[in-house]
Amino acid sequence: MQWILLSVIYYGLYGVNALDYSNYPAIQRFQEYIQINTTTGANLTPAVEFWTQLAEEQxxxxxxxxxGEGYPIVVLKWxxxxxxxxxxxxxxxxDVVPADENEGWSYPPFGGVLAEDGNIYGRGxxxxxxxxxxxYEALSGIKANNITLLRDVYMTLMPDEEVGGEDGMIPFLQSDEFSAMNVGLELDEGxxxxxxxIPLFYQDKVVWQIKVDCHGVAAHGSTFPATNTTATGKCRNVIDTLLKFRDEQYIISTSASIFDAGVYTSVNLNRLNGGTANNIIPSxxxxxxxxxxxxxxxxxxxQAQLEQWIAEAGDNIMLTYISKNPQSPATLVSSSNPYWIAIAEAAQTLRIPIVPIVPPGSTDARHVRLAGVPAFGISPMANTPMLLHAVDEYIPAETFLRGIDIYEQIITNLxxxxxxxxxxxxxVYIVKTAL
Ligand SMILES: [Zn+2]
Known part of the structure; x- marks a missing residue:
């Protein structure tokens, strides 16, 4: 009986909570933004209009x-x-990565649905x-309290982070408009x-993507040339060498701290292409x-090691770099960096653990650090499953709202x-990692 009563109270409250969240203007704005399909390469005009309206409201x-044509960069100045x-x-x-409703989403990926479980579902x-x-909500809240912060704060919104920032952050960092902003610290995604x-990224691992073309004898499928003269034989040598290196790095990764993915180099063979017919040895x-x-x-x-491995794998093997980013320096997370101290103090005030880490992937912040500006990556989503790029990507409404308070404190301190x-x-607040 008591149990039933408790359940009724619990579910009653639960229902009220979910209902309450839907009345929050911040939640409504968030839902509206998710409903704009900004898959990389899509027309971003509706997103630009969305931000224009929000800027006008404030x-x-x-x-x-x-x-780059079709790649707008939006900047709001506070x-x-x-x-x-x-x-x-x-x-x-x-921009967001593609989402297909048929992949098994419980709610439409561009619906921005606040579900009964209190989570907001959708791509992005x-x-x-x-x-x-x-x-935006944090800055609006500060403004609503009639507080003017000491330093200028800019919100910048990029069009193509998910595909490397070639038409977004990279040209923006080289622009006069960026220089005029006189940025001391950049906050980016975590x-x-x-x-x-809440992890705080202070350095990124950079991306190298390589294509290895193995050329060999082309012949009828009934012939029997020496393995190392065939394209597949040469590819086998390349794969053996790189996967041997992968195995070594994998062992290192298994004993690496979750806070430092920088200690190992990850290698993945993601595409294999070749062959024209079942009875032809491919060239x-x-x-x-x-x-x-x-x-x-x-x-x-x-690079020298990689090129040596390819040379040793056989003749007529071509190595092409699809991307080859220079190492990105690290932002100092020590008492000599006042920007870090400001964040650490915010964490103390808020009683949340903000932990500096090197993540396995990379963000636009790597370009920023390379341009000589310290950057930290942080997204306030503790106790939340990692669903970036995943089916049924969601954030609990409560976590989303809590994030606004967290940013209010961090932005105010910074x-x-x-x-x-x-x-x-x-x-002076960024350093090359000691090699
Ligand atoms: Zn992202």
Missing amino acids: GVPINVYEY AGQDSSLNSIQLNSHM TQDMKSVSIQY TSYPIPI LVSLTFDIRLGTRVNEDAF ANIPGSETSTDPS
Whole structure:
């Protein structure tokens, strides 16, 4: 009896909670944003209009820049008391990875549904439309309290992070518009974590993707040439060598701390292409590898090693670099970096563990650090399953709302660091990892 009564109370409250969330303007804005399909390459005009309207509602200036046709970059400026100081850049990306309803989604991926379980479902709920709206809500909240922060704060929204930032962050960092922002610290995306911590990325592992074309004798399927003269034989040698290296790195990864994926280099053979008919020995077989360099790997030495392996695998093997990013430096997470101290103090005030880590992947922040600006990646989603790019991507409404409070504190701390405490040269807060 008592149990039944408790259940009724519990489910009653549960229902009320879910209903309440739907009345939150922040939640409604978030749902509306998810409903705009911003799959990379899609027309971003509706997203730009969405942000234009939000900027107008807050009376903050908005600029839209385009360095590649169809790839708008949106910038909202929240002016501080002293624009001569280095500003704070809050970056997020508008684009999301594709989502197909037929993949098994419980709710339409562009529906932004607040379900009865209290979760908001949709593509981009974790990666990273939640963060964009949280920045906005946090800044609006600060403004509503009649508080003007010391430093200028910019919200920047990128069009193509999911495919590398070639038309977004990369040209933006080289632009006069970016220079004029005089950025001292950039915040970028982090990740959800299924444990009660919020990871903070201070360095990224960079991407090398290589294509290996193995050319060999073409002959009828009934002939029997020496293995090492065939395209497949040469490919076998390449695969053997790279997967042997993979096995070594895999062992290192199994004993690596979850807070430092930088100690190993990941290698994955993701594409194998070749062959024309069942009875023809193919003259060409191609392999594509995705490699994420350990943060302590020397690029020149690794390149030389890779090229030696290919040379040893046989003749007529062509190596092409599809992408070959230089190592990204690390943002200091020590008492010598006042931006880190500001975040650490926010964590203390909020009583949440913010833990510096090197993640297995990479974000737009790697380009920012390379340009000499310190950057941290953080998405406030503790105790949340990692569903970035996954089917049924969701964020609990409660976690989403809590994230707004977290950003209010972090942004306030960062934008109120006195000018006397920071160097006018932000690059002093980034370092190349000691090799
Ligand atoms: Zn992302």
